[in-house]
Amino acid sequence: xxxxQRTEKIAFLFMALATLIIIVPVGLxxxxxxxxxxxxxxxxxxxxxxxxxxxxxxxxxxxxxxxxLTLGCALFSIPxxxxxxxxxxxxxxxxxxxxLIELAIINLAGVPSIVYGLFGLGLFxxxxxxxxxxxxxxxxxxxxxxxxxxTATREALNSVPRAFREVSFSLGASRWQTVRKVxxxxxxxxxxxxxxxxxxxxxxxxxxxxxxxxxxxxxxxPESAFDQAMALPYHIYVLSTQVPNVSPKIQYGTxxxxxxxxxxxxxxxxxxxxxxxxxxxx
Amino acid sequence: xxxxxxxxxxxxxxxxxxATIIFVVLIFIFLLKEGLALFASESIxxxxxxxxWYPISDPPQFGILPLILGSLWVTVGAVVIAVPxxxxxxxxVAEVAPSxxxxxxxFAIELLAAIPSIVLGFIGVVFMSPVLKYIxxxxxxxxxxxxxxxxxxxxxxTIVSIIEDALVAVPKSYKEGSLALGATRWQTIYRVMxxxxxxxxxxxxMLGIGRVIGETMAVLMVTGNAAILPASILQPVRTLTxxxxxxxxxxxxxxxxxxxLFAIGIILFIISFIINLTADMLLHRK
Amino acid sequence: xxxxxxxxxxxxxxxxxxxxxxPSSSGKTSFLKTLNRLNELYPNSRTEGSALLDGENIFRxxxxxxxxxxxxxxxxxxxxxxxxxxxVAYGPRLHGSxxxxxxxxxxxxxxxxxxxVKDRLHTNAFKLSGGQQQxxxxxxxxxxxxxxxxxxxxxxxxxxxxxxKVEEAMQELKKNYTQILVTNNVxxxxxxxxxxxxxLMGELIETGDTKDIFTRPTDKRTDDYVTGRFG
Numbered sequence: 001x002x003x004x005q006r007t008e009k010i011a012f013l014f015m016a017l018a019t020l021i022i023i024v025p026v027g028l029x030x031x032x033x034x035x036x037x038x039x040x041x042x043x044x045x046x047x048x049x050x051x052x053x054x055x056x057x058x059x060x061x062x063x064x065x066x067x068x069l070t071l072g073c074a075l076f077s078i079p080x081x082x083x084x085x086x087x088x089x090x091x092x093x094x095x096x097x098x099x100l101i102e103l104a105i106i107n108l109a110g111v112p113s114i115v116y117g118l119f120g121l122g123l124f125x126x127x128x129x130x131x132x133x134x135x136x137x138x139x140x141x142x143x144x145x146x147x148x149x150x151t152a153t154r155e156a157l158n159s160v161p162r163a164f165r166e167v168s169f170s171l172g173a174s175r176w177q178t179v180r181k182v183x184x185x186x187x188x189x190x191x192x193x194x195x196x197x198x199x200x201x202x203x204x205x206x207x208x209x210x211x212x213x214x215x216x217x218x219x220x221x222p223e224s225a226f227d228q229a230m231a232l233p234y235h236i237y238v239l240s241t242q243v244p245n246v247s248p249k250i251q252y253g254t255x256x257x258x259x260x261x262x263x264x265x266x267x268x269x270x271x272x273x274x275x276x277x278x279x280x281x282x
Numbered sequence: 283x284x285x286x287x288x289x290x291x292x293x294x295x296x297x298x299x300x301a302t303i304i305f306v307v308l309i310f311i312f313l314l315k316e317g318l319a320l321f322a323s324e325s326i327x328x329x330x331x332x333x334x335w336y337p338i339s340d341p342p343q344f345g346i347l348p349l350i351l352g353s354l355w356v357t358v359g360a361v362v363i364a365v366p367x368x369x370x371x372x373x374x375v376a377e378v379a380p381s382x383x384x385x386x387x388x389f390a391i392e393l394l395a396a397i398p399s400i401v402l403g404f405i406g407v408v409f410m411s412p413v414l415k416y417i418x419x420x421x422x423x424x425x426x427x428x429x430x431x432x433x434x435x436x437x438x439x440t441i442v443s444i445i446e447d448a449l450v451a452v453p454k455s456y457k458e459g460s461l462a463l464g465a466t467r468w469q470t471i472y473r474v475m476x477x478x479x480x481x482x483x484x485x486x487x488m489l490g491i492g493r494v495i496g497e498t499m500a501v502l503m504v505t506g507n508a509a510i511l512p513a514s515i516l517q518p519v520r521t522l523t524x525x526x527x528x529x530x531x532x533x534x535x536x537x538x539x540x541x542x543l544f545a546i547g548i549i550l551f552i553i554s555f556i557i558n559l560t561a562d563m564l565l566h567r568k
Numbered sequence: 569x570x571x572x573x574x575x576x577x578x579x580x581x582x583x584x585x586x587x588x589x590x591p592s593s594s595g596k597t598s599f600l601k602t603l604n605r606l607n608e609l610y611p612n613s614r615t616e617g618s619a620l621l622d623g624e625n626i627f628r629x630x631x632x633x634x635x636x637x638x639x640x641x642x643x644x645x646x647x648x649x650x651x652x653x654x655x656v657a658y659g660p661r662l663h664g665s666x667x668x669x670x671x672x673x674x675x676x677x678x679x680x681x682x683x684x685v686k687d688r689l690h691t692n693a694f695k696l697s698g699g700q701q702q703x704x705x706x707x708x709x710x711x712x713x714x715x716x717x718x719x720x721x722x723x724x725x726x727x728x729x730x731x732x733k734v735e736e737a738m739q740e741l742k743k744n745y746t747q748i749l750v751t752n753n754v755x756x757x758x759x760x761x762x763x764x765x766x767x768l769m770g771e772l773i774e775t776g777d778t779k780d781i782f783t784r785p786t787d788k789r790t791d792d793y794v795t796g797r798f799g
Contacts, residue, residue, distance in 0.1 A: 004466050004468075004469060005466060007466075007468060008466045008467060008468035008469070011468045011472075012374070012378050012468065014370060015370040015371065015373055015374035015378060016374055016378070017370075018366070018367045018370035018371050018374065019370070019371040019374045019375065019379075019387060021367060022367060022368075022371050022390075022391070022394070022435075022438055022442075023387065023390045023391075025435065026390050026391075026393055026394045026397075027390070029397065029401075029402075029405055030393070032405065032409070033401070033405075079298075080298050080301060081298075083294055083295045083298035083299075084295075084298040084299045084301065084302055086295050086298075087295045087296055087298055087299030088299060091292070091295060091296070091299075092299065093611065094611060097300075100303055101299050101300065101302050101303055103559070103562075104302040104303040104305070104306045105302050106558050106559065106562045107306050107554075107555055107558060107559075108302060108305060108306060108309075109558065110492050110496070110554045110555070110557065110558030111309065111496070111551060111554055112495065112496030112497070112498065112523055112550050112551075112554055113496065113497075113498055114496075114498040114523045114526050114527055114547075114550070115309070115313070115496075115526075115547045115550050115551055115554075116309075117526070117527070117530075118312075118313065118316075118526060118530075118543070118544055118547040119308075119309045119312055119313065119547075121530070122312035122313070122315065122316055122544070123308065123312050126535070127312070143305050143309075146302065146305070147302075150302070163642075163644075163646050164646070164648055164649070165609075166606065166609060166642070166646075167642070167646050167648060168648070168658070169606065169609060169635065170604065170606055170635055170639065170640045170642075170709075171635065171636070171639070171658060171659035171662065171708070171709070171712055172632045172633070172634075172635040172636040172659060172662060172663065172712060173632070173662050174288065174632055175292075176288045176291060176292055177288075177662055181658070181662075182648060186649060200396065201398075203398075204398025204399070204400065204401075205398070205399075206398075206399075206400045206498070206499045207498040207499055207523075207527060210527060210530070210531075211530055211531070233398060233400045233499075236400050236401070236404055237400055237403075237499060237503070240403075240404050240407055240408070240503065241407070241503055251404070255401055255404055258398060258400075258401065259397065259398070259401055262396055262397075262398060263396065266392075266396050281649050281692050281694045282649050282694060
């Protein structure tokens with residue numbers, strides 16, 4: 001008897017230790033980023049243009065670039081993703097086509113981000129002749145984000161009880177009317193949460209924008225969708241590997257801005273999720 | 283009027299569904315379009331099994347074996363670190379931790395998942411590699427091991443959350459039955475719950491592997507970028523993904539170097555397809 | 569595929585309440601749901617034969633129009649997550665009706681629930697009690713002005729007082745509607761329906777005036793069921 005209980009205590013200890021090994025570095029990383037990054041954060045840093053080949057000045061164009069890319073990604077992936085999810089959940093039958101679509105989504109979700117970069121280079125930059133541009137970058141990011149949005153939307157749609165649909169049909173509604181009036185309105189919070197989370201991931205991605213849009217030193221704001229742009233993740237990459245003698249304040253400051261942006265989006269998503277759970281009437 | 287709109291929106295819905303298939307096909311086609319061009323001047327054998335990756339020498343050599351091995355070392359290292367840790371943590375969070383702690387832990391793991399990989403790469407360069415350099419007395423800390431460690435952290439949230447889901451999905455009656463027979467909680471876990479969650483655990487591992495193989499930037503930054511056949515995990519390596527990222531900037535469009543990078547893309551696409559397909563089948567076998 | 573209901577012929581008279589009784593899994597609900605083609609929502613369902621509503625085959629009619637003419641009240645109270653007003657107005661809005669306030673009041677009165685909710689039409693429907701929710705669902709069905717109302721064990725989750733109120737509402741509705749009531753509660757059928765049909769294991773065993781079914785049924789199985797020898 002005592003032996004098994006001792007084994008259990010040891011096992012549980014190891015597991016707690018493992019959990020600690022995972023959790024502690026998270027806190028450490030955040031602490032380090034804040035500690036080194038906060039001193040570099042000033043209004044000037046965020047709002048000014050870079051100078052001296054990135055060794056001084058601010059990162060405003062990179063922030064703008066990231067925001068524009070995220071917006072562009074949202075523009076293309078959200079409508080397409082929501083409609084595709086509606087198709088799968090509300091319209092499709094259980095046949096080979098549906099299974100194929102589901103497989104395609106799984107596939108898209110698993111493609112390495114650098115392969116998306118290659119694809120963007122091949123299709124948008126070269127074949128369609130958009131050149132390295134915000135347009136090409138946004139399109140590439142949006143195809144990468146599509147599976148995330150579809151999956152999140154499907155979950156949100158599924159969470160609406162089946163009974164509501166049956167009621168709507170029994171009153172003479174068509175399928176689209178049922179989706180629009182009963183299913184979608186009650187799925188919106190879940191869709192919003194998943195979408196914002198998906199976009200926050202797109203904002204932090206480097207590989208897909210490497211060859212499709214990113215420029216390192218563009219001390220002016222982009223003027224059209226066909227312009228190249230700076231972007232925060234790419235900026236961090238170059239600052240930490242290719243530019244000698246950059247002050248750590250600038251490096252960590254950029255990291256902090258990106259992390260801050262991503263975390264704000266996550267917090268917004270989590271707030272929406274929590275608020276909705278409280279307000280849910282059924 | 284309403285009927286017309288409804289007709290159009292339903293067409294749009296169907297097309298959106300089918301669009302996903304079109305995108306997958308498109309990706310594959312464009313990879314093939316540029317990648318297969320390499321094999322006009324290069325044999326598939328020398329590509330896949332050649333031991334020298336010297337794309338800019340004259341004549342260029344496009345053997346990706348060192349890259350495959352680089353990816354393999356880094357992946358295996360990451361999996362060896364992440365799977366035991368992730369399994370242990372998932373069990374802890376799902377079964378052992380008191381409920382007040384559970385929320386905090388899950389939050390911390392979600393935080394980890396939210397950190398962009400470029401940031402982890404940055405931290406890896408600035409912290410992990412000097413630490414490794416010191417501990418192992420190496421000329422440089424930029425090694426496969428550094429890559430494995432960073433990648434393990436990137437894969438952990440995925441692994442932990444999927445295993446946790448799998449454990450939670452085990453019917454309560456299994457657990458209660460075992461405890462009722464006098465087993466300790468730990469015995470119940472490893473004799474009843476883990477076997478019951480086996481396919482979910484396997485799926486988690488596969489998805490973790492997929493996540494790791496596909497990672498580019500962090501690996502690029504911390505593994506040292508030496509496209510040589512690695513002899514140990516304490517040496518610098520180059521992965522398939524990092525190669526594309528590092529060299530595309532310099533490859534002239536239309537050159538065989540350019541094509542070779544797309545060819546690597548084809549390999550990556552196929553590998554990730556197989557891994558994700560398998561993981562999905564495992565997850566949906568129930 | 570399982571055959572839920574075997575071939576049958578059944579006539580429903582205008583403005584009557586037809587009760588359908590039988591033990592569970594006898595096909596009553598499956599049969600009921602074919603009458604407004606709600607069974608088509610389930611994949612792999614198949615129906616053969618014809619059902620005539622005023623002489624027209626319902627399987628040839630536009631299904632949305634059919635469902636306006638043949639409404640249904642479900643077993644569990646199922647309000648939509650909307651206000652009381654919006655619940656009742658949902659159907660009419662779909663079909664483009666304009667005088668919603670009038671329609672909502674009329675329907676809530678007909679379902680005998682107007683007095684209880686008239687001061688809080690814009691509160692969430694889930695705040696009502698179970699019995700009130702069910703009468704709200706009746707009002708909702710009435711709002712689209714059907715000709716026939718189907719009831720699928722509408723009182724199964726309700727307390728006796730709410731059940732009584734629903735049954736009273738049904739009697740009132742007889743003046744203007746034809747009603748078909750599927751119920752597991754034999755005594756309810758005896759109280760409420762004019763004629764009764766008895767289903768057993770997917771088969772329609774017999775139909776007749778309620779008095780006759782309960783006192784001198786033709787088939788022995790009917791007799792056994794209504795007297796409680798099985799069920």
